[in-house]
Amino acid sequence: MPEPTLGFWAKLKRPILALAPMANVTDAAFRRMFSELGKPDVFWTEFVSIEGLLSRGREKLLPDLWFGEDEHPIVAQVFSGKPEQFERIGPFIKELGFDGIDINMGCPDSGIERSGAGAELINDPVRAKEIVRAAKLGAGDLPVSIKTRIGYGKNEIERWVPALLEEMPAVLTVHLRTRDEMSQVPAHWDKASLIVELRNEISPKTLIIGNGDAPDAETARRLASESGLDGVMIGRGAFGNPWLFSGRKPDLHERLERLMEHVELFERIYKSDRPDRIKNFDVMKKHFKAYVAGFDEAKELRVKLMETKNAADVRRVVTDFLHR
Numbered sequence: 001m002p003e004p005t006l007g008f009w010a011k012l013k014r015p016i017l018a019l020a021p022m023a024n025v026t027d028a029a030f031r032r033m034f035s036e037l038g039k040p041d042v043f044w045t046e047f048v049s050i051e052g053l054l055s056r057g058r059e060k061l062l063p064d065l066w067f068g069e070d071e072h073p074i075v076a077q078v079f080s081g082k083p084e085q086f087e088r089i090g091p092f093i094k095e096l097g098f099d100g101i102d103i104n105m106g107c108p109d110s111g112i113e114r115s116g117a118g119a120e121l122i123n124d125p126v127r128a129k130e131i132v133r134a135a136k137l138g139a140g141d142l143p144v145s146i147k148t149r150i151g152y153g154k155n156e157i158e159r160w161v162p163a164l165l166e167e168m169p170a171v172l173t174v175h176l177r178t179r180d181e182m183s184q185v186p187a188h189w190d191k192a193s194l195i196v197e198l199r200n201e202i203s204p205k206t207l208i209i210g211n212g213d214a215p216d217a218e219t220a221r222r223l224a225s226e227s228g229l230d231g232v233m234i235g236r237g238a239f240g241n242p243w244l245f246s247g248r249k250p251d252l253h254e255r256l257e258r259l260m261e262h263v264e265l266f267e268r269i270y271k272s273d274r275p276d277r278i279k280n281f282d283v284m285k286k287h288f289k290a291y292v293a294g295f296d297e298a299k300e301l302r303v304k305l306m307e308t309k310n311a312a313d314v315r316r317v318v319t320d321f322l323h324r
């Protein structure tokens, strides 16, 4: 029986704890903070359009694929609705040094869905399967994984998950909500064991990673063992919390010091006089609330931080606060 190409995935201990792909959140600066303070077992990039990577505008998208040498293993997440584009992008992802390539089949963004990509693929399993086959052809010896949801308008695990497993991806990550549920209802962890059973029947070597609402590494390990999953992926629990995988709970002073380091790193990596290197500073604001919480005057400090425009502003505001 043919088997999936597992690549680095075969060497990881279970449960595998992964840092989720999150556009404008899990960028190279944020991942560098994790590699210093407590690494996940695997990193993902933010998602990137293959159409864009194959166009003349490629340079603009490349910053989303930057990573540091301490961020291995790292998987590049890409999206497209066109199988042939997956085949074409594989060699490029490999050349950039990634350890794996991940297909986004869960994004509910209407623009992305209109191009036949993201969660729209849940409605078109025939094309979804072609995409996996094409991605595998292009990827060569790089493992191909998929990140999806349990259905589009309703739970469709029994129709959708087997279709994907038949193509034998290395890993199937399932965000345990439907597309229409977005992130607005609790994740359906009670459905995880059914996905594991389907895997056991259809593609026993494929790894299954569950995702949705896991707030910390301890809960993630418990969820994995309760459902027989190979791993759990954490998304929003990671905002402003690069200690997530270390299990440490740093004091306020350390949190604020690291916040300043994170902002400065972001600026060093993404801001320069080259327009193709720029990411908007507002990206950092998603993290402020998490770094700055749980103490008297947190709200006051956050309000001041939300008005900052660069790393120097943040350093001034935080230093004033620490010396008040």
Ligand SMILES: Cc1cc2nc3c(=O)[nH]c(=O)nc-3n(C[C@H](O)[C@H](O)[C@H](O)COP(=O)(O)O)c2cc1C
Residues within 6 Å of the ligand: 020, 021, 022, 023, 024, 025, 046, 047, 077, 104, 106, 107, 147, 175, 183, 211, 212, 213, 214, 233, 234, 235, 236, 237
């Ligand atoms: C700001 C933000 C950006 C996201 N970007 C991506 C993305 O680029 N690719 C992807 O597959 N999922 C993306 N997601 C979904 C997450 O990877 C994850 O599936 C979802 O947040 C549920 O996990 P959580 O409850 O642990 O946050 C994003 C989520 C958020 C909140």
